[in-house]
Amino acid sequence: MTNSTRWQPDRSGDRQARTRPSLALALRRGLAARCPVCGQAALFAGYLRVRTACPNCGELLGRIHADDAPPYFTILIVAHIVVPGMLLLERAATPPLWVHAIIWLPLTLGLTLALLRPIKGAILGAMLALGVPAVEDEPA
Numbered sequence: 001m002t003n004s005t006r007w008q009p010d011r012s013g014d015r016q017a018r019t020r021p022s023l024a025l026a027l028r029r030g031l032a033a034r035c036p037v038c039g040q041a042a043l044f045a046g047y048l049r050v051r052t053a054c055p056n057c058g059e060l061l062g063r064i065h066a067d068d069a070p071p072y073f074t075i076l077i078v079a080h081i082v083v084p085g086m087l088l089l090e091r092a093a094t095p096p097l098w099v100h101a102i103i104w105l106p107l108t109l110g111l112t113l114a115l116l117r118p119i120k121g122a123i124l125g126a127m128l129a130l131g132v133p134a135v136e137d138e139p140a
């Protein structure tokens with residue numbers, strides 16, 4: 001006598017947990033400002049405003065908040081480029097301050113604006129890949 005009903009795993013759980021990309025893939029897609037889950041649609045609706053949901057896969061992108069991490073990592077990287085450059089130029093040529101100003105101020109601004117968006121995308125991708133809970137998921 002055999003039992004025809006066999007135990008089956010529960011596959012009705014969270015769809016997002018089953019389709020979560022690897023950390024490296026989510027980082028790459030986030031750096032490219034694409035949806036970290038599917039990689040098909042744009043992650044941002046503006047320069048830094050994250051889309052509410054991905055139009056391709058439906059992932060609720062707007063629920064994940066990176067908060068201060070993108071500016072923190074941007075400042076960390078830009079400072080490690082600009083400050084040594086300033087010190088090396090000062091030691092090598094000792095130019096007047098206006099030369100420093102016309103070199104380092106635009107470079108700092110340009111690097112910051114160029115890096116902030118991909119860094120925010122990468123952080124959001126990492127948060128999605130690692131399953132960091134959305135703000136609404138946290139208990140009150």
Ligand SMILES: [Zn+2]
Pocket residue numbers: 035036037038039040041054055056057058059
């Ligand atoms: Zn998507």
